[in-house]
Amino acid sequence: MPPTPCSLCHIARALVKRPKTGQQVCKDCFFEVFETEVHNTITEGKGIFERGEKVAIGASGGKDSTVLAHVLSVLNKRYDYGLDLFLLSIDEGITGYRDDSLETVKQNQIEYGLPLKILSYNELYGWTMDKIVEQVGRRNNCTFCGVFRRQALDRGAAQLGVDHIVTGHNADDIAETVLMNIMRGDIARLGRCTAVTTQSEDTIKRSKPFKYAYEKEIVMYAYFKKLTYFSTECIYSPDAYRGHARVFLKDLEAIRPSAIVDIIHSGESFQLEQSVQKGMKAMQTCLRCGYISSNDLCKACALLEGLEAGLDRSALRQTQANSSTAPEGHRTIPMFERYSNIGVSQPSATEGIEKAVQAIEIK
Numbered sequence: 001m002p003p004t005p006c007s008l009c010h011i012a013r014a015l016v017k018r019p020k021t022g023q024q025v026c027k028d029c030f031f032e033v034f035e036t037e038v039h040n041t042i043t044e045g046k047g048i049f050e051r052g053e054k055v056a057i058g059a060s061g062g063k064d065s066t067v068l069a070h071v072l073s074v075l076n077k078r079y080d081y082g083l084d085l086f087l088l089s090i091d092e093g094i095t096g097y098r099d100d101s102l103e104t105v106k107q108n109q110i111e112y113g114l115p116l117k118i119l120s121y122n123e124l125y126g127w128t129m130d131k132i133v134e135q136v137g138r139r140n141n142c143t144f145c146g147v148f149r150r151q152a153l154d155r156g157a158a159q160l161g162v163d164h165i166v167t168g169h170n171a172d173d174i175a176e177t178v179l180m181n182i183m184r185g186d187i188a189r190l191g192r193c194t195a196v197t198t199q200s201e202d203t204i205k206r207s208k209p210f211k212y213a214y215e216k217e218i219v220m221y222a223y224f225k226k227l228t229y230f231s232t233e234c235i236y237s238p239d240a241y242r243g244h245a246r247v248f249l250k251d252l253e254a255i256r257p258s259a260i261v262d263i264i265h266s267g268e269s270f271q272l273e274q275s276v277q278k279g280m281k282a283m284q285t286c287l288r289c290g291y292i293s294s295n296d297l298c299k300a301c302a303l304l305e306g307l308e309a310g311l312d313r314s315a316l317r318q319t320q321a322n323s324s325t326a327p328e329g330h331r332t333i334p335m336f337e338r339y340s341n342i343g344v345s346q347p348s349a350t351e352g353i354e355k356a357v358q359a360i361e362i363k
């Protein structure tokens, strides 16, 4: 049988069947179409970047963020976005996992010529995930890790003086999140989980340029480009609830590959009713560390208090009666400095409270 020609250039031999569209394409056309789709996500509407912006790529050493670092470097040059790119890695303190993947990031730093900053949970919170798992067990550890990482990325970005963080969340991740938010009835998160860029008051802008990139295509891209990435799963138990959504999504994808993008489109079409929006809490700054929070204590400080008190589950159930200072001898996260490198002063905790009060005041 003669070889199938590429359905895009019609010249070279088709070597891959695109998981997203079923098109049979040659390697070069696959690279081009993959990169162009990411470029389209980046430039759609008024675009996610501004010229001259300093952008931190959340780099875990895994396939998604490695491909993101590579593709962003390529597109930044090809389309002259004018971005100043950095790699930002969070060391969660997971022996035999993150220490190995960080070695991959260090290699990427050399390959892509991008400056790298590594910030650890240990220096920020005084805890490693190894220590946390020792105390709380494996069951709830993903909650701690997710909350701590989110804040650690913001703090790392502030230290780098960047205004924008991009992560390698892909189409599969986003479709899973839509499903999870529906299953949990988390309407507020459902309303914002499909946005390419999110930014609330006084938080660093975050974007997901791989919003429409299928995980399978990211793996194919990394494989054909021979990129160096770390492919081991986290050694601690995965998020069980997300695991169910993932299995369900993979089953749907096997029957109908467009299921992933269809679920994202469904998520995009949800609109929050005004009554839901009104019920959402105003933001203030955490009384213990100054990080943006909808309660007196941010989630990370509430979790730390739980850890310090030797409890495992108390933390997410924040009480409004929290004290404003850490108990004696207990660790406080260094005060959050949103603008540490660019000389703009950060609002004080009281200013944060005043702002929150103003936000809910009926005038």
Ligand SMILES: Nc1ncnc2c1ncn2[C@@H]1O[C@H](COP(=O)(O)OP(=O)(O)OP(=O)(O)O)[C@@H](O)[C@H]1O
Binding pocket: 057, 058, 059, 060, 061, 062, 063, 064, 065, 066, 088, 089, 090, 091, 092, 149, 166, 167, 168, 169, 173
């Ligand atoms: N330790 C970390 N340091 C910096 N960024 C991270 C870290 N962990 C995750 N991220 C960012 O969050 C994104 C989603 O993380 P997730 O834990 O879902 O990993 P993933 O889907 O396996 O991604 P990857 O293949 O990049 O590890 C990553 O692509 C990366 O941009």
